[in-house]
Amino acid sequence: MSRETSFTFDGAPMAAVEGQTIAAALIENGVMSWRTTRFGDRPRGLFCGIGVCFDCLITVNGEPNVRACLSAVEPGDDVRTQAGDGHV
Amino acid sequence: MNADVIVIGAGIVGACCAHYCAQAGLSVIVVDRGSVAGGTTGAGEGNILVSDKEPGPELDLALLSRELWAQMAGELGDSFELDAKGGLVVATRAATLEHLHRFAAEQAEAGVIAEPVTAKGLRDHEPHIARDLLGGVFYPQDMQVQPMLAAARLLQHARSTGRVTVLPETEVLEIERDGSGAVTGVRTPTERISAPHVVNAAGTWGGVVAGLARVDLPILPRRGFILVTEPLPPMIRHKVYAADYVANVASDNAGLETSAVIEGTHSGTVLIGSSRERVGFDKTLDWEVIRQEAQQAVAIFPFLADVQLMRTYGGFRPYCPDHLPVIGPDSRAPGFLHACGHEGAGIGLAAATGLLIAQAIAGTNLAMDIAPFAPNRFEGAHVA
Amino acid sequence: MAMSDIAAPTVDVVILGAGAAGVAAAVVAARSGCRVTVIDNGPTPGGQYYRGAPPIDSEPSSGPRDLSYAELRAEFDRLTGSGVIDYRSRRTAYAISRHDDDFVIRLRGDDRHRGEIADFRARAVIVATGAFDRHLPFPGWELPGVMSGGGAQLLVKGSGVIPGQRAVVAGTGPFLLAVSGTLLEHGAHVPAIVEANNPSRFITRASAIRGGLSKSGEFLGYVSRLARHRVPYLHRHRVIEAIGVDRVEAVRIARVDADWRVVEGTDRVIECDALAIGYGFVAQTDLAGQLGAQMVLGADGGLVVDVDPNLSTSVPGLFAAGETTGVGGVEAARVEGLLAGASVADHLGRPPALTRRGLDVVRRDIATWQGFAEALHATFPVRDGWRDQVRDDTMMCRCEEVRAGQVREAIDDLGARDTRAVKLFTRAGMGWCQGRICSSAVDSLCGFGTTQSLGDAAVRPLVVPVPLGALANGQMEG
Ligand SMILES: Cc1cc2nc3c(=O)[nH]c(=O)nc-3n(C[C@H](O)[C@H](O)[C@H](O)COP(=O)(O)OP(=O)(O)OC[C@H]3O[C@@H](n4cnc5c(N)ncnc54)[C@H](O)[C@@H]3O)c2cc1C
Ligand SMILES: Cc1cc2nc3c(=O)[nH]c(=O)nc-3n(C[C@H](O)[C@H](O)[C@H](O)COP(=O)(O)OP(=O)(O)OC[C@H]3O[C@@H](n4cnc5c(N)ncnc54)[C@H](O)[C@@H]3O)c2cc1C
Ligand code: FES
Numbered sequence: 037m038s039r040e041t042s043f044t045f046d047g048a049p050m051a052a053v054e055g056q057t058i059a060a061a062l063i064e065n066g067v068m069s070w071r072t073t074r075f076g077d078r079p080r081g082l083f084c085g086i087g088v089c090f091d092c093l094i095t096v097n098g099e100p101n102v103r104a105c106l107s108a109v110e111p112g113d114d115v116r117t118q119a120g121d122g123h124v
Numbered sequence: 125m126n127a128d129v130i131v132i133g134a135g136i137v138g139a140c141c142a143h144y145c146a147q148a149g150l151s152v153i154v155v156d157r158g159s160v161a162g163g164t165t166g167a168g169e170g171n172i173l174v175s176d177k178e179p180g181p182e183l184d185l186a187l188l189s190r191e192l193w194a195q196m197a198g199e200l201g202d203s204f205e206l207d208a209k210g211g212l213v214v215a216t217r218a219a220t221l222e223h224l225h226r227f228a229a230e231q232a233e234a235g236v237i238a239e240p241v242t243a244k245g246l247r248d249h250e251p252h253i254a255r256d257l258l259g260g261v262f263y264p265q266d267m268q269v270q271p272m273l274a275a276a277r278l279l280q281h282a283r284s285t286g287r288v289t290v291l292p293e294t295e296v297l298e299i300e301r302d303g304s305g306a307v308t309g310v311r312t313p314t315e316r317i318s319a320p321h322v323v324n325a326a327g328t329w330g331g332v333v334a335g336l337a338r339v340d341l342p343i344l345p346r347r348g349f350i351l352v353t354e355p356l357p358p359m360i361r362h363k364v365y366a367a368d369y370v371a372n373v374a375s376d377n378a379g380l381e382t383s384a385v386i387e388g389t390h391s392g393t394v395l396i397g398s399s400r401e402r403v404g405f406d407k408t409l410d411w412e413v414i415r416q417e418a419q420q421a422v423a424i425f426p427f428l429a430d431v432q433l434m435r436t437y438g439g440f441r442p443y444c445p446d447h448l449p450v451i452g453p454d455s456r457a458p459g460f461l462h463a464c465g466h467e468g469a470g471i472g473l474a475a476a477t478g479l480l481i482a483q484a485i486a487g488t489n490l491a492m493d494i495a496p497f498a499p500n501r502f503e504g505a506h507v508a
Numbered sequence: 509m510a511m512s513d514i515a516a517p518t519v520d521v522v523i524l525g526a527g528a529a530g531v532a533a534a535v536v537a538a539r540s541g542c543r544v545t546v547i548d549n550g551p552t553p554g555g556q557y558y559r560g561a562p563p564i565d566s567e568p569s570s571g572p573r574d575l576s577y578a579e580l581r582a583e584f585d586r587l588t589g590s591g592v593i594d595y596r597s598r599r600t601a602y603a604i605s606r607h608d609d610d611f612v613i614r615l616r617g618d619d620r621h622r623g624e625i626a627d628f629r630a631r632a633v634i635v636a637t638g639a640f641d642r643h644l645p646f647p648g649w650e651l652p653g654v655m656s657g658g659g660a661q662l663l664v665k666g667s668g669v670i671p672g673q674r675a676v677v678a679g680t681g682p683f684l685l686a687v688s689g690t691l692l693e694h695g696a697h698v699p700a701i702v703e704a705n706n707p708s709r710f711i712t713r714a715s716a717i718r719g720g721l722s723k724s725g726e727f728l729g730y731v732s733r734l735a736r737h738r739v740p741y742l743h744r745h746r747v748i749e750a751i752g753v754d755r756v757e758a759v760r761i762a763r764v765d766a767d768w769r770v771v772e773g774t775d776r777v778i779e780c781d782a783l784a785i786g787y788g789f790v791a792q793t794d795l796a797g798q799l800g801a802q803m804v805l806g807a808d809g810g811l812v813v814d815v816d817p818n819l820s821t822s823v824p825g826l827f828a829a830g831e832t833t834g835v836g837g838v839e840a841a842r843v844e845g846l847l848a849g850a851s852v853a854d855h856l857g858r859p860p861a862l863t864r865r866g867l868d869v870v871r872r873d874i875a876t877w878q879g880f881a882e883a884l885h886a887t888f889p890v891r892d893g894w895r896d897q898v899r900d901d902t903m904m905c906r907c908e909e910v911r912a913g914q915v916r917e918a919i920d921d922l923g924a925r926d927t928r929a930v931k932l933f934t935r936a937g938m939g940w941c942q943g944r945i946c947s948s949a950v951d952s953l954c955g956f957g958t959t960q961s962l963g964d965a966a967v968r969p970l971v972v973p974v975p976l977g978a979l980a981n982g983q984m985e986g
Contacts, residue, residue, distance in 0.1 A: 038668075053668070055551075060667030068755045069652035074355060074392065075909045079754050081652040082671070083906070083945075085659020086556060087549065087972075088640045088792075090940030091906060101354065101432070101940075102619040105659070108551065110620075121355040121392055134923065160923030166932045272932040276922035292925045354940070354973055391908070391935060396976075409798070409969050411605060411614070419980040429977025432622070435942060436969040 043113035045070075052109040059085070059092050059104035062115075070094050070104065074120045094118055126318040127151040127289070129485060130310055131325050132296050132333055135165035136471050137463050138325035139275040139282070140478025143196070146287045148486040153317055154288065155310070157295035160279055161272040164327045164470065167439025169350060169387070169397050170271040171363055172472040175211040175263035178227070179234035181496035182448055182469070185476050187235055188492055190265055192475035197269075200281050204274035205390050211266030211363040212241070212249050214257045214424065221258045224367040228261040237264050252359050252427050266363055268387065271471045299337035299460065306458040307337060321485050323461045328442035330450070330464030334499075339456050342502050343465045345405055345440035348398040349413050351421070354432045355392030363387040364424060384420030386428075394431070396421045400468070405440060443467040444502070451477050451497035453484055461485065462499045518629040519543045519594070521852050522613050524601050524795055525636035527555020528577055528838050529830025529845035531584045533634050535575075536849025538593045539583075539861035545594040545628065547601050547615060553584060555638055555830075556658060557838040559666045577842055602971045604633065604795050611799075611825065616974050623978045632825040632855055634848045635796045635813065636841075639831035641786035642810065644894045645912070645949050648750030649785070650903045657687045657786035670696040672782025676759050678702035678747040679786040681888040682710065685730035685741075687784050692737050699778050701734065702745045702761050704768055704787070705888045713883035723880055747785065748775065748897045756783050768893030787890055789835045790948055794968045796832065799823045803963050806834040807885040810948060811962040817871075818851040819844060827852050836881030843873040895953055904953065905946045907939020912953065919954055927951050927965040942968045 039054040045062065052061035059082045062070060069079035071093050083091040085105050092104040097114050100122030109115075129145050131138045134156035145152045156162065172193055177183040197206040215221035228238035239262045246253050246260055282288035291312075298311040299322055309318035324341075326333040334341035365385040385397040399413045414436060422429045442465050444450060449470075450462040461484060463477050476491070483490050521537050523530045526548035538544045550559065558577065587593040596615070602625075603614040610629045617624035641656035648654070653672060655663075657679060660671050675696045677688045680703060688698050714724040734741055742761070748770060749760040763774035788808050796813045797803065802822035806812040812835075813828040815821055821828050829848035830841035847870050850860035862870065898904075900913030918924040918933040927947065930936060936950050937943030943950075947965035951957060 056667045056669070060663055060669040063663065063671060064667075064669045073909055078650065078909075079652050080650070080906075082655050082659060082663065084640055084656050085662045086640060088941060088944045089656075089906065093940070096620070099620070106549070107619050121357060123357050156923075159925040159929030161932060162926065162929050166929065272929075276933060279923060280921055290923055292923045351976075353976070391938075408800075409603075409605065411603070411612075415979055415982060418976040422976055422980045429980065430623075430975055432973035432975050433970060433979060434940070434973045435938075 041109060041111045043109050043111070043115055045115045046117055055108055057105055058094060058096070058107050058109050058113070058115060061109050062104065070117050072119045093122060095122055125153060125315060126309070127153045128319060129153070129321045129323060130155065130317055130319040131323045132310065133163065133325035133327060134160040134275065134279060134290060134292065135163045135325065135327050136161070136271050136275045136474040137327065137466065137477055138323070139278040140474040141323050141325055141463055141481045142282045142288050143278045144478040144482035145485060146282045146285045148482045148488070150287065150482070150485060152282070152288045153319070154279065154290045155294040155296055155312065155317070156292050159292055160290065161275040163329070164439045164441065165275050166272045167437060168271065168348065168441070168468070168471065169385075169395055170269040170274070170471050171387070172267040172269060173211060173469065174231070174236050174265050175213055175238075175261070177231075179230050183231070183234055183236070184492055185473050186469070189473050189476035190267060192479060193267060193269065196278065196475060200277055203277040205270040206267060207269070208267045209362050211263040211365070212246070212260055213263065213365055213367050214246060214253070214260035215367045216257060216423070218258060220367040224261055239264070250361060250364060252425055253364070254424055254426055257424070260367070268363060269471065270390070274471070296333065296336060299333070301337060301457060304458070307460045321459050321461065323463055323481055325463045327464055327470065328440045330442055330462065334462065337457050337460050339454055339460070340502075341450060341462065341465070341499060342445055343442050343450070344402065346443045346467065347401045347403050347406070347438060347440055348468070349410070349417070349436055349438035350398050351396040351414065351417050351433055352435045352437070353394040353396070353428070354434050356388070356394060356431060357392070358388055359427065360386060360388040360394060360425065366420065366424065384417060384424055386421055386424060393434070394428070398468075407438070409436060441467045442470070449473060449477065449497055450499050451480055452494045452499065454499040456500060518610060518631070519545045520630065520856055521545070521632045521634065522547060522611070522628055522630035523634045523636060524613070525555065525638055525830070526550065526553040526595065526597075527636060527638050527830060527841060528557060529638075529841040529848070530555065530634070530636035531577070532575070532580050532842050532845025533636060533829055533849040533852070534593050535580050535583045535587065536846050536861055537852050538587050540850065540853030541858045542853055542856055544592070545596065545630070547596050547599050547613070549598060549600040549618065551597055553581065553595065556662065559662055575846065577838070580842070600972050601795060602974055603969065604798050606799065616972060622973075623975045625974060625978045632827070632852050634827045634829055634852055635832050636828070636830045636845060636848070637792040637795060637832055639789035639791045639835055640944065642788045642790045642948060643785070643945055644787050644890065645902055645904050645946070646748060646750070646897050647899055647902050648752065648756070650906055651750050651752045651756045652754065653752070653756035653781060654750050654783045654785065657683055657784045660782070660784035661687045661690055664690045664694050668694070670694050671784065672780065673697060674699055674780040675782035675784055676700055676702060676747070676778055676780045677784045678759070680704045680890070681786070681788055681884065682707070682727050682730070683786065685727065685734065688739060689730055689733055691784070692733075692739070698737070698739045699780055700761070701739060701741045702747055703741065703743050704746045704764060704891070706743045707887060708743070710883065710887040713887055714880060717876060717879040717883060746770070746894070746897070747783065750783055751777065756780065759783055764893060766891070768891035769896055770893070788888065789831060790944070791832045791835060793832060793966055794971045796821060796826065796828055797963070797966055798969065799826055801826060801828075803959055805959055805962070807882050808835055809890065809957065810835065811959065811966055819848045820851060820855070825855060834878075834881060836877050836884075840874065840877035840881060843870050843877060846870045847874060890952075898953060904950055905934070905936035905939060907941050908935040910934045910936040915950055915953055927954070927956060927961045930954060931965070937965060
């Protein structure tokens with residue numbers, strides 16, 4: 037029923053279940069934070085879980101500021117930690 | 125309660141009036157019906173510009189004011205994000221470029237530093253600017269402040285002199301006058317405050333406040349919306365705007381006018397301003413304005429196409445029929461002074477306005493001629 | 509006029525949100541002969557409660573039986589399949605405005621398709637956008653591993669992932685029990701449930717309401733399940749600090765009095781690797797607010813959309829249902845949806861598919877669930893003492909990293925007298941979330957708490973950000 041898929045996080049391969057959100061997949065893999073803040077450089081991860089707090093922002097396939105709690109993993113996604121405003 | 129001066133309005137203009145009055149040794153009570161900086165000062169941008177002003181009394185006021193802003197920033201330490209970043213005015217069409225260069229030459233004669241920039245030179249100033257612009261003018265004297273903080277810090281500083289009291293949440297209901305017509309103080313819901321001088325620094329509501337002393341002042345709202353992007357790394361160095369903006373500022377057109385004015389802020393967001401419409405006090409967001417401002421911003425900085433708009437806000441600029449502010453004593457009501465109607469330049473012009481008001485009250489020499497800003501200059505003005 | 513406005517197709521009703529309320533409203537409106545479009549940002553219908561797999565009839569449908577959610581959902585799927593309901597998932601309504609007599613609803617794709625925007629015109633709109641967890645800042649709440657109760661619940665229910673092996677659940681309300689139940693079921697250890705109020709009176713209050721008995725039964729069921737798992741259900745306790753370096757490693761809890769003031773000397777540390785926390789919910793009122801709809805304070809003191817007995821807002825043609833009109837749980841949302849669907853049909857001159865008798869049942873059920881909500885908020889209120897735990901260095905605004913000391917300075921030294929001024933001086937509420945997470949707490953810290961102050965803080969011209977390029981080009985996809 038639930039099919040396995042995979043993606044990379046900061047280059048390292050990771051497993052996920054199809055349809056799972058990026059946030060869920062990361063937490064399942066033991067990753068609790070994937071962003072650092074603009075001013076204090078502090079780690080952040082999932083907070084509200086439903087797309088309202090924007091704490092879970094992450095860079096997906098080069099696109100910064102994607103909400104990890106709402107976005108489902110797509111096979112082969114290149115998911116990366118983001119620092120500050122996420123723009124490089 | 126009593127003081128030498130009552131200032132009505134704790135926006136940037138009221139704050140500057142209090143600052144300079146205190147410096148002149150006067151005791152001041154500042155009243156505002158809401159929060160400090162809760163009016164238009166908290167609803168606009170913080171540009172202190174000389175670049176958009178044609179030679180004349182407003183430019184003279186602006187030139188004086190920018191000197192004073194730099195001085196105040198020095199006195200108060202770096203507490204309101206003053207940034208002497210300079211302005212870059214660009215042209216998209218040959219006709220505008222020509223007009224811009226002529227305009228700049230005239231400004232230069234009036235004391236403005238204006239440096240023509242070639243199309244290629246634009247990129248030295250702004251590496252991310254569109255490639256198809258024709259050229260522009262760089263104005264190193266343009267500056268920026270965080271206007272709400274500036275008003276609040278100035279009032280905080282003024283209070284620390286012991287001569288200034290600030291009363292937020294205190295609405296003036298009436299300005300009282302004696303048998304000779306001179307003002308004697310104001311009435312609020314809870315008390316009477318007396319003073320021989322009352323300053324109308326009520327911005328867009330300056331006409332209403334003048335009415336509280338039964339004098340006419342034609343001040344009307346001119347709506348503007350500002351777009352705020354997601355936070356970015358510093359990508360835009362200066363305040364950048366299209367030359368058409370200058371024409372809009374002075375326009376008498378009641379309809380919608382937009383011309384992109386783009387700048388970064390300390391917090392990383394980019395502000396895109398600002399439309400000008402005369403629609404009364406209607407706050408409804410107009411998505412046509414948003415679309416036009418977005419379009420113009422992307423035309424000047426193409427990278428903005430992928431940048432997200434996070435929020436918008438807007439306010440109502442206080443304007444007079446001749447687009448000049450009202451500054452100085454009102455001969456129709458002795459002791460009553462006006463410091464309002466600065467339209468889209470109230471932040472920039474506030475410092476000089478405050479100084480001139482303090483000088484007028486203290487009876488010292490005026491830093492410049494204020495006749496062009498006289499309160500009774502409008503036709504049909506009369507004591508009701 | 510914007511090009512995008514001309515191109516927009518017009519439908520009878522747009523329903524914003526496909527939670528229990530939106531699904532119920534869509535079914536009734538469609539069966540009444542309205543052309544209905546449903547917009548929801550989730551991948552499937554169901555909203556926050558029924559997120560994940562389609563419901564089977566075994567889910568607790570308590571209280572008076574009208575149309576159960578499972579029945580409604582089956583009908584919703586059928587009507588969607590046959591094209592009667594136009595259901596658009598993964599779309600966010602980022603703004604709404606009036607245009608002539610119509611509403612213009614502006615849609616955006618999900619975060620991977622955020623440049624895809626489209627406009628929609630509708631003669632009437634039902635706002636059924638639900639709610640999100642309410643938070644009261646405390647030292648350390650910004651540490652990874654601290655998350656909202658609803659977020660933890662969805663993580664498990666939606667993705668089958670537990671947030672940690674040892675998850676403390678804290679805050680107030682019976683929802684804490686639901687979250688704990690889900691965590692336990694999926695193998696997490698819950699060292700404690702930390703409830704700030706005294707829940708014992710909830711049973712008496714809820715049982716007093718007709719039909720409320722089943723809810724108190726549900727509540728007791730949870731309590732006994734917890735007892736089986738030997739999970740301590742602490743009353744009048746609060747988490748006063750989350751401890752950890754780069755993620756939560758422990759929480760400090762303490763006993764509190766009835767006003768939530770900490771009882772000296774009662775604090776202790778519980779080790780954990782996750783904290784699920786929430787103090788009730790905040791209604792999503794953004795879209796109704798953009799149209800200038802009147803707001804009121806709900807039974808829990810939060811801002812909600814003001815509606816009349818037919819769920820019509822102060823804006824003609826705009827209706828609201830579910831948590832947007834007051835936080836009352838999933839059953840209340842469902843029956844409000846039924847009524848809103850009937851009311852919108854009536855507004856458009858179509859005979860509602862619900863019979864008079866059916867409507868009476870629905871109205872009675874709404875009254876029941878309102879009574880239940882009142883019992884809920886009476887038992888689980890937020891008390892002022894929470895502010896004492898807020899130190900000057902406690903984070904208030906997570907987005908802009910504004911601390912409580914700055915908020916206090918804005919009031920004490922800078923002359924702020926309303927939420928807007930506090931925001932302008934400190935930037936609290938100006939970040940990515942647009943104040944959703946912090947503004948009710950900032951408001952309470954400043955002691956405002958009025959419809960005006962909460963309403964000002966809830967002004968959000970855009971519900972979600974939209975790329976400037978997309979806005980500049982107007983419509984890109986229908
Ligand atoms: C979109 C936009 C962009 C702008 N950008 C710029 C810019 O870049 N640079 C620039 O220089 N200017 C700009 N401006 C203009 C500038 O914001 C205003 O000119 C300036 O803020 C006016 O300041 P003020 O102190 O006169 O008025 P306000 O800040 O409006 O202060 C007036 C105060 O009077 C109070 N008040 C009114 N009636 C009463 C009463 N009866 N009793 C007590 N109190 C009362 C009000 O509460 C208010 O706080 C912009 C304006 C807008 C709308
Ligand atoms: C995260 C979370 C988890 C919860 N879990 C439970 C639980 O397990 N048990 C329980 O009893 N109660 C739970 N609740 C309470 C629950 O919200 C209500 O009982 C119930 O879901 C209310 O139904 P509704 O239809 O009013 O709103 P919702 O179910 O919230 O539905 C609203 C829908 O609208 C969508 N939406 C919102 N804004 C927009 C927009 N601008 N554009 C498009 N779509 C939009 C939302 O994504 C959502 O799908 C939870 C609440 C939250 C916030
Ligand atoms: S966790 Fe709040 S937006 Fe994703």
